[in-house]
Amino acid sequence: MTHSYPYFEPEFVPLSEFIPPLEACMDNATSDDFTIIKVDGANKQGILLKIVQILSDLDLIILKSYISSDGDWFMNVFHVTDHHGHKLNDPDLICFIKQFLNNAQRQNRFLSPAQVKIRHDNIINVNHIASTVLELYFLDRPDIFSDVVAVLFNLSYAIDSGEMWAHNGRVVCIIFIKEQDTGMPITDRNRYDNLGENLASLMKVHHLPKELWEVRLRNPTSSQIHTERRLHQMLQEYKDYEIGSPPLPVEGDQLSLSKLMDAERGFGNANKSNEQFCRPQVSIENWNDRDYLVINVKSQDRPKLMFDTICVLTDIGYDVLDGFVSCHESVAFQEYFVRGMNGHIMLNEIEKQKVIRSLAAAVERRMSRGIKMEVHTFDRHGLLSVLSRTLQLHNMSFKTAEFAKDDCLAV
Incomplete structure (x- = not known):
């Protein structure tokens, strides 16, 4: 052609x-x-x-x-x-x-x-241009998020929207906030600095001296970023993918596109161990004669799975040249032919394990865990603070959360 x-x-x-x-x-x-x-x-x-x-x-x-x-x-x-x-x-x-x-x-x-x-x-x-962006990284402890939204409430900040992910003991959160009185981003430098100091003090209380945490405030002109992609970048930056045992390799008969499609048509091994069925499986092959890396990922299917995989591949420096994605009976198969953006395809064992673990983390970061709760109610100042505190009092906490406004409703 x-x-x-x-x-x-x-x-x-x-x-x-x-x-x-x-x-x-x-x-x-x-x-x-x-x-x-x-x-x-x-x-x-x-x-x-x-x-x-x-x-x-x-x-x-x-x-x-x-x-x-x-x-x-x-x-x-x-x-x-x-x-x-x-x-x-x-x-x-x-x-x-x-x-x-x-x-x-x-x-x-x-x-x-x-x-x-x-x-x-x-x-x-969706327009976040008129919001100040708060980025948080902290260790996964059930009361920190509740205390963060309480600080925002006490300092008269309105939460416009936000999202939080927890994975492998790390939590990242992006919250779009405005002045409660004016509905505008923070412009007063003293209030800007005071908020940062209050949140930093809160993080120090909840962490030991050598434990890592971070608070970042960004003004609207520097916050033009896709929220979900930024959450992936933050967890990747703090190396959540290094924690825990390595993912399982994809079975050998699924390492080519034709065999992958055969596996999809004949997939019926629902009796395999829960670990094999639930945990993502990742394998990488070098195709030196064709100047490719071939990456296979098998996992439970869920919404936005392809976005998460492509997002992390892009952020760790790989272009996807060709690929095939298919879902069958709640199982997703992904095969990508990739090349490094610098043209490099040869991987040593350390580099290979980083790619494998990073892709497994991309699949796992927003997999459903625990009880899913959806709340649709009239919005009011401090609602998220009340909700998170109520969960905390009942020994429950958010593992993933997404919150936003839809006209006069909080969702």
């Missing part, structure tokens, strides 16, 4: 103005069970993650995906449903997808915030 590109004169016209727009089409005729989304365009570095990020932000469930790139061009195919498991029947949805895909393609800043979400089956815009 050959592709033609528009002619331009490089001495007079910037290349970026001639990036062809992404082509996105939605096919609802081929299958009764899912919608097929096909996206192709110029193969700009990081574009796969941006595409998967947008599908993830729209709460679409990716049942299967084919990733293919050839030099300067790519074509990706996604079999998707909405979060209820239904085909996409909203005629406006493809317009949103095309709009945000093309915006993402032309953004110079790769770390962009989530711009769209699905709430109550409606597409809404």
